[in-house]
Amino acid sequence: MTMPRYWREIRQRYKGVGVECGKCGRIYFPPREVCPHCRRKSYEKMEERELSGRGKVITYTQVHEPLPEMKPMKPYIMVIVEMEEDVRVTGNLVNVDYEDVEIGMDVDVELRRLGEESPEGIIYYGYKFIPVND
């Protein structure tokens, strides 16, 4: 991913900033210009809203054939998480063995290194999921 393309979304990637529809109250992440339910009535009424970062795993996989830039991580776990705000997010789950992953498990986000532009280039950071131990 090129630097400007990444930079535009730093607030979402670092802080999990989504939006709330001013008409129906539904929450979206990443931010949308219009709510798919309220459509034009929601235009210019979408307000920023930071997600709690907590959620539950609704499906998962372990990737053995990664994209080239993820090769050093192989194998790694991907999950779709339903956040507390009833919005779903795709991410990499870390700090857990694949055998211990299950649907319904509680997870939290953590800011991690996602990759780098090149060995001397800028480093990309963003959220990953970790299990909640309580």
Place this chain on the structure above:
Amino acid sequence: MRDVAVIGIGETQIGELWDQSLRELGIKAGLKAIRDAGVSGDEVDMLYVGNMSAGKLINQEHVAPLIADYAGLDDVPSVRVESGGASGGMALAEGYISVASGMDDIVVVGGAEKMTDVEDDQAKEILSSTADQEWETVFGATFDSLYAMMARYHMEEYGTTKEQLAQVAVKNHANAAKNPNAQYPREMPKKMVVNAPMVSEPLGMFDCAPLSDGAAAVVLCPAEMVDSYRGDPVKLAGVGHGSDHMAVHDRRNIGAMKATKMAAEKAFDRAELKPEDMDFAEVHDNYTISEIMAIEDLGFFDKGDGGPATERGDTELNSEISVNTSGGCKAKGQPVGATGINQAIEAVQQLRKDAGERQVEDARYGLTHNIGGTGASAVVHIFERWSE
């Protein structure tokens, strides 16, 4: 709207065709189709080409006029249609609309993809670019992993098993063994599918369709003109488009494809037919789980019964409904942007009773189902045997 007929078909061998370029493949398929139809080049009004990613795969955009030019059709207007893996099917829908509307009479619709000029890793990365680059792949989601998460969800929700997924591959390989154009025309034992190295759990290597080169083309004309041409006609009875959220995570039921349901409902409605009328179906089996979901979402089986139905043999050749008689993406091969046209060719061969050893007995109606990306777009076509 006018009724539309397919009067010519042509396809290349599917496989790793290192000695042939995209333009050669496209021309070969197109000329076969034109010859089969018995039309001459100056009668062709329009050319549509389904192609997913020539820009990334061979660094060549603007491929429709390129193929037209080298086919000697530089006088024929042409346009490329892109909708991920549904590019071919979407191009066919454009061709249908052109002819049905009365705007054009003779339309050639081709699909072509050249995937082996790049490394496997690169080709897989390019396939993944039909998912949401900013909110799925950047975090590590491969195309395989998104389908794997659908498979896991389907297993959890409906009790689908890994053996049932494997049975899709076993069946499609058995069909491909009877298809001379297939990339893998050989049977595959279930044990081999189940025990294959993992790609993205629960999907193993043989749950995934291959990377392929290939091209296919059909010639369309208004039904009222079929007697003017040599080609043995088949009626294109209905078309439907469908759509869904781009990212898998934004869909309420990750174990179903809304785009498929929508496209099927529209196509059945326009053709005035029902799922139970179909004798066969070519469904988009880029992964084994995709076929399980498709046979449910198209209305052939109840939601959750796709796995058991496959295990019971209800989708085998000449059973309840013959699914992927060609071998499907899984074993016939997957030149991505050509897939929708490859499917149409199987439908026409079946309805012309030209399918050889894989002929569906008394085939009267058949359906093709083509998916873009992870299911954000879909298109369904319904074909009917020609009756005077």
